Amino acid sequence: MENLREPFQIMVRRFGLLAKYCCSTGGYNISLVQSHILYEIERKSGQSMQMVAETLGIDITTFSRQIQTLVKMDLVKKSPSPDDGRVFILTLTDEGLQTAESIDNQMNAFLEDVFSRMSSFEKDTVMHSIDLLNRSMAASEHCCSPVSCKKDQD
Amino acid sequence: MENLREPFQIMVRRFGLLAKYCCSTGGYNISLVQSHILYEIERKSGQSMQMVAETLGIDITTFSRQIQTLVKMDLVKKSPSPDDGRVFILTLTDEGLQTAESIDNQMNAFLEDVFSRMSSFEKDTVMHSIDLLNRSMAASEHCCSPVSCKKDQD
DNA sequence: ATTATAAACTTGCATTATACAAATAAATGG
DNA sequence: CCATTTATTTGTATAATGCAAGTTTATAAT
Numbered sequence: 001m002e003n004l005r006e007p008f009q010i011m012v013r014r015f016g017l018l019a020k021y022c023c024s025t026g027g028y029n030i031s032l033v034q035s036h037i038l039y040e041i042e043r044k045s046g047q048s049m050q051m052v053a054e055t056l057g058i059d060i061t062t063f064s065r066q067i068q069t070l071v072k073m074d075l076v077k078k079s080p081s082p083d084d085g086r087v088f089i090l091t092l093t094d095e096g097l098q099t100a101e102s103i104d105n106q107m108n109a110f111l112e113d114v115f116s117r118m119s120s121f122e123k124d125t126v127m128h129s130i131d132l133l134n135r136s137m138a139a140s141e142h143c144c145s146p147v148s149c150k151k152d153q154d
Numbered sequence: 155m156e157n158l159r160e161p162f163q164i165m166v167r168r169f170g171l172l173a174k175y176c177c178s179t180g181g182y183n184i185s186l187v188q189s190h191i192l193y194e195i196e197r198k199s200g201q202s203m204q205m206v207a208e209t210l211g212i213d214i215t216t217f218s219r220q221i222q223t224l225v226k227m228d229l230v231k232k233s234p235s236p237d238d239g240r241v242f243i244l245t246l247t248d249e250g251l252q253t254a255e256s257i258d259n260q261m262n263a264f265l266e267d268v269f270s271r272m273s274s275f276e277k278d279t280v281m282h283s284i285d286l287l288n289r290s291m292a293a294s295e296h297c298c299s300p301v302s303c304k305k306d307q308d
Numbered sequence: 309a310t311t312a313t314a315a316a317c318t319t320g321c322a323t324t325a326t327a328c329a330a331a332t333a334a335a336t337g338g
Numbered sequence: 339c340c341a342t343t344t345a346t347t348t349g350t351a352t353a354a355t356g357c358a359a360g361t362t363t364a365t366a367a368t
Contacts, residue, residue: 111158129283
């Protein structure tokens, strides 16, 4: 079997370290998982607890407590769903949005710096490749999550 | 600022979920960080504690304890360096190597499955892109690690 | 040599994260 | 209306984290 993993592993590691670094920058102090939660809520507002937890592969009980913390920090708002009395809908507060956007900006600034070392053709190739990968990963059965494989690409 | 982050974030998340899943498969039960440690020791055997911890962005005290655990599990061997009485050299035991390889195989099998959904031209393009990214990330100053930026590509 | 400083690693300790089991509460299906 | 399922929370035990302070060895300065 070919060793495809290595370059991925290194890249993912670098990206992860950057994300970790970005969390503890600029006044706020957020853990990496918390930033992942903020990111996902920003990306798609109004999801239920379950949905976000599952998307991120976080155990629902751990997630419940993480959300409690984020609500106390006034970064996340948790409102009962009008449709179903059991579910809670997650959105970002203004401060949460600000925090998420600030992290986003740092990540994007880093990526711009990375891409500034490439020709615009190379950049296009890379972005296209990431896109290709995401599509193929979404299509793969033993894709990712412990819940076997959520094929949502939304 | 352009939103470059999103596709990366999604891809990195998928890869992370897969890695997590691979850890708790096949009899052994390894945490995600432990598998990262095994991976890095396998990738480059004979590094010092400091080196591995720094590469992975793990606090050295946490790392020290993780290694203690892995030594107890008989997956990692920790030997005093002949050159410097302060440092310890990390290698994998046979069982550690087996475990690391098993995880590696699963990861590679997954990647093969992902790539099987592409033409061989697309696959080449993607692998080339990851390589490009890694080079550019390594060249970027505010690259990753808390220790600012280790530019080792080895 | 001797002392001071630094580097590699470990331990103490307090905090936080994790996940299983069990609980609550609301929905849905006979 | 009762049984079952679903969404979320809480109890509890374990593991992970990271700062401060410690030990030991190396290196530099006198």
